[in-house]
Structures are given as structure tokens and as C-alpha cells.
């Protein structure tokens with residue numbers, strides 16, 4: 001009888017009803033191809049453990065006009081090692097309503113990618129979906145696609161017959177490279193910049209702008225910034241930006257103004273998508289935030305990083321911004337490829353802590369000290385000495401001047417990662433959280449724009465700023481037999497990455513920060529003819545410019561969305 005019952009239950013477990021979708025595809029790159037990104041992206045959730053090939057291709061061959069091809073460069077990341085579990089009852093009730101990524105995230109339950117069907121008693125009520133990330137961009141020098149494209153997915157077994165097809169675009173709706181101007185007033189709505197998740201993320205903006213509710217007199221803050229920082233051009237660098245008629249101008253102060261290019265490019269990218277209000281602002285180019293709380297008056301200045309002693313208006317770091325702007329031209333780290341190229345399941349990773357970095361903080365040296373006491377628990381090293389050259393011999397036995405370079409993706413060959421401040425916040429946290437390892441985070445005075453959403457014990461494990469309790473934490477982790485709680489933290493962290501650190505959220509964050517700030521301006525500096533107009537990089541112009549973008553279509557008729 002018991003056996004029979006068991007057999008019955010097994011049958012139930014293994015047979016997900018036919019009406020439950022095998023594949024769900026969501027994300028801006030498929031829902032609205034008119035929304036331009038350097039890399040358009042979407043997510044495939046599939047019930048089958050392994051997908052065959054995934055293609056973005058013309059719906060039918062158009063041989064009449066060969067010059068009209070769409071030169072699309074797709075990338076498929078199918079090694080995410082990430083799954084979610086959806087309750088059958090939710091799927092039945094809300095399947096019609098699962099149209100966006102948020103709908104999926106709101107229903108998602110923890111899934112252990114090494115034991116995807118779970119072991120708990122609720123198994124038969126849950127369905128496991130695997131995640132793959134797809135992104136695509138135009139090849140360089142190509143600007144538009146007016147050919148019907150479709151997404152075609154094959155199963156792993158019978159690689160011939162597609163198991164899923166869906167149009168991405170059609171002939172009547174050409175879509176454009178991100179480099180083409182395509183200004184839409186409704187862009188923030190199309191991008192769902194006011195979604196619940198984005199609003200949570202943007203609480204930081206409300207907080208940072210709170211001291212300036214009574215209005216910002218730009219004339220006086222420009223004078224103040226020049227007085228405070230302009231006389232130390234070696235130490236400080238900042239730019240005065242002006243946005244007027246959806247064009248941006250700048251004048252920079254300080255010797256090292258190279259980092260302004262990240263902000264320039266983000267402004268240009270936003271202004272190709274939508275209209276920014278006329279505005280003037282200060283952007284700090286240094287890592288250190290500049291508006292000290294102890295000073296009498298808070299200075300409304302934008303920075304890449306915030307701290308408990310300062311009240312700068314924090315934007316996503318240049319590292320994260322650059323990774324979004326470069327799409328898949330980027331050679332180093334980005335969120336999609338880090339998330340999507342996880343080679344090892346957690347339990348088969350080396351059971352040690354991995355870290356590499358510069359000597360920009362004494363805690364980093366301390367980490368190496370600790371590793372010398374317990375070499376089996378750590379694989380950590382300082383890659384470059386600059387601040388503590390005098391101690392180099394201690395940390396570099398035999399005076400080796402270089403240590404072998406380890407590519408970022410190989411960090412995740414190890415179970416534990418640590419985020420330790422450098423001069424300010426370590427800008428790698430978003431990328432660490434995207435991977436399939438456990439993140440240990442040093443408590444810190446510094447923060448990035450999204451830290452307020454992270455909870456210790458839920459998205460990462462905290463250690464003391466001086467790393468006092470790291471080695472005991474690490475010993476406990478390494479000796480731990482029950483990996484479930486660790487995997488749950490990793491899963492929750494990666495969910496946070498999908499919710500809050502994808503390109504769409506970064507764009508919305510910049511947009512909201514700039515617009516909310518602009519609304520507070522009560523007095524502006526008169527237009528200064530000598531400021532420099534910001535234009536695209538030369539290497540883009542090399543390929544010619546976008547013929548006309550979507551503007552032409554917008555004027556000839558109702559712009560279709």
C-alpha cells in the first residue's frame with residue numbers, strides 16, 4: 001500500500017501538466033524591441049534542463065534586397081546555473097499575467113540548482129524553471145533592422161524541430177541601434193522606471209536629495225565648489241555640466257578629468273532615448289565623495305560612491321555604468337556574462353576564499369596576513385603595490401614582482417568571495433553578487449547606489465570592518481555540511497541582481513536622479529558659450545553616423561511602439 005502510494009506520488013511529481021508552459025520568455029529585449037540598449041537583453045525560463053540552440057533570425061529570407069539584412073550579434077548565456085521554482089497554483093492562476101520579468105520574480109521561490117526538484121514535501125506543487133540570458137546588439141557600423149526577426153529555440157534532444165518561436169519585430173516596425181537618436185517622451189513609462197523594484201532602488205535618490213528640498217541655487221553652489229576644490233587641482237576633479245535642449249555641455253576643473261567620459265556617455269545615451277530637463281549639475285570625478293556632513297552646508301554634488309561622513313548624491317559607479325554602456329563590446333566584467341558563465345556548481349568548487357586586488361586599504365593586507373596563518377582556507381593575494389610599498393617584501397615572498405593574473409570569471413572556481421573596500425567601496429560587488437559563490441562583505445562606511453537594498457545574512461554574510469571575525473566565519477563555512485542555507489543566500493543575491501542591477505534599472509536610476517535633481521533647481525547660471533558641447537566618441541563616428549534614427553518615422557506618422 002505504502003509502495004503504491006509512493007509510486008503514485010512519484011508519478012505526480014514527474015508529470016507537470018501539459019497546460020503549464022515549457023518556456024517563458026520575458027525582458028525588455030523581447031517585450032519591446034523599440035527600447036534601445038547597447039545590448040538588448042531578455043531571459044528564457046525553461047522547464048527542460050538543457051536547451052538546444054537559441055537563434056535570432058529573419059522570419060523569412062528576404063532575397064530581393066540583400067543590402068537590407070539585419071546585422072545582429074546575439075550572445076546566449078546558458079550556464080547561469082540558476083533556477084527558480086514556481087507554484088503550480090500560481091502558474092495556473094496567473095499564467096496569463098506572466099508577461100514581464102517582474103511577474104516572474106514576484107512568484108519565484110528558492111531553487112537549488114544542484115537539486116532542482118527539491119526534497120521537501122511541497123515538491124509536487126512546484127515547477128522548476130531554468131534561466132538563460134540572451135542579449136543582442138548591432139554589429140559595428142549597422143544602424144537599423146527593418147526585417148522581421150524571430151526568436152527560435154530548439155530542444156536539446158531533437159535539435160531539428162523548434163520548441164519555441166516568437167517574433168521579435170516585424171517589417172512595419174524597424175528598430176534601431178542604440179547609437180541612433182530615438183527620443184521618446186514616454187521612454188520612462190516604457191522602461192517601467194516607476195516599477196516597484198525601481199522605486200525601491202530609487203529610495204536612495206529621495207534620501208540623497210532630501211537636504212535640498214528647499215531648492216538648489218546653482219550659481220551659489222558652483223561658486224562654492226570652485227572655492228572649496230578648484231584651488232587643489234591635483235587632488236580634486238569635478239565637472240560642471242549643463243543640459244540645454246537635450247544637449248549636454250561641460251567644463252571640468254582639476255587635472256585628472258578623464259573619468260568624465262563615463263558620465264558624458266551616459267548622458268548622450270539617455271538623451272538619445274528621451275528628453276532630459278534643462279539643468280546644471282556638478283559631477284565629482286574622484287572616488288572620494290566630497291560633501292562632508294560636518295561642513296556647514298551640504299553641497300549637491302553627484303558622486304560614484306557615498307559614505308556615512310558625506311552626503312553626495314550617489315550614482316551607479318563608473319565601473320557598472322561602463323559595463324552597461326559598452327554592452328557586449330566590453331572585454332572585462334559585466335553582469336550578464338558573469339551571471340551567465342558559471343562553470344561550477346557550488347559543491348564542486350574549491351572550498352576556500354578567493355580574493356585578488358590592489359593594496360589600497362590596510363584591511364586587504366590584513367586579509368593576506370590571515371591567509372598566512374591558515375593557507376588552506378584562503379587563496380588571496382595583492383596584485384599591485386602602491387600605497388604600502390614598504391611592506392611589499394612581507395607580502396611578496398622572494399621579491400616576486402608580479403603574481404599570475406587570474407581572470408575574474410575564475411574567481412568563481414572558489415566557493416567564497418570577499419568584498420573589501422579599496423580607497424572607497426570596492427566597485428566589484430555587483431559582479432560578485434552575480435556569480436554562483438557566497439559573498440562575504442566587509443562592513444564599511446562606503447556604499448554604492450544599491451547597498452540599501454542588501455541585507456546582511458540574506459544577500460551576503462557580513463564581517464567586521466577590520467576583518468576580526470573573518471577567519472572564524474570562514475572556518476565554520478568550510479566545515480559546514482549543510483550547504484542549503486549558503487545556497488539560499490547565493491540565490492537571493494542573484495535574484496537581487498536580476499531585480500536591481502540589470503541595464504534597464506541603471507538607466508532608470510540615472511534618469512530619475514537627474515530629473516528629480518533638476519526639479520529642485522531654483523536659480524541657474526546664465527548660459528556660458530565657452531562650455532564644451534559633448535559629442536560621441538570618435539571611434540563611433542568612424543563608422544559614419546546613424547542615417548536618421550527613428551526621428552524620421554516619428555514625424556511621418558504615429559510612432560508605433
Ligand SMILES: *[C@@H]1O[C@H](CO)[C@@H](O)[C@H](O)[C@H]1NC(C)=O
Pocket residue numbers: 049050051052053054078079
Ligand atoms: C548551451 O548551449 C550550447 C550551444 O547551444 C550547448 O551545446 C550546451 O549544451 C548548452 N548548455 C546548457 C547548460 O544548456
Ligand SMILES: *[C@@H]1O[C@H](CO)[C@@H](O)[C@H](O)[C@H]1NC(C)=O
Pocket residue numbers: 217218219220522523
Ligand atoms: C543665487 O545665488 C546667487 C549668488 O550667491 C545670488 O546672487 C542669487 O540671488 C541667488 N538666487 C536665488 C534665487 O536665491
Ligand SMILES: *[C@@H]1O[C@H](CO)[C@@H](O)[C@H](O)[C@H]1NC(C)=O
Pocket residue numbers: 397398400
Ligand atoms: C620562495 O622561495 C622559497 C625557497 O626558495 C620557495 O620554496 C617558495 O616556493 C618561493 N615562493 C614563491 C612565492 O615563489
Ligand SMILES: *[C@@H]1O[C@H](CO)[C@@H](O)[C@H](O)[C@H]1NC(C)=O
Pocket residue numbers: 393398399
Ligand atoms: C627585495 O627587494 C628590495 C628592493 O627591491 C631589496 O631591498 C631587498 O633586499 C630584496 N629582498 C630579498 C630577500 O631579495
Ligand SMILES: *[C@@H]1O[C@H](CO)[C@@H](O)[C@H](O)[C@H]1NC(C)=O
Pocket residue numbers: 443462463464465469472473
Ligand atoms: C562579524 O562582526 C560583525 C560586526 O560586529 C557582525 O555583524 C557579524 O555578524 C559578525 N560575523 C560573524 C560571523 O561573527
Ligand SMILES: *[C@@H]1O[C@H](CO)[C@@H](O)[C@H](O)[C@H]1NC(C)=O
Pocket residue numbers: 464465466468469
Ligand atoms: C570589530 O571591529 C572593531 C574595530 O574595527 C573592533 O573594535 C571590534 O572589537 C570588532 N568586533 C568584533 C566582534 O570582532
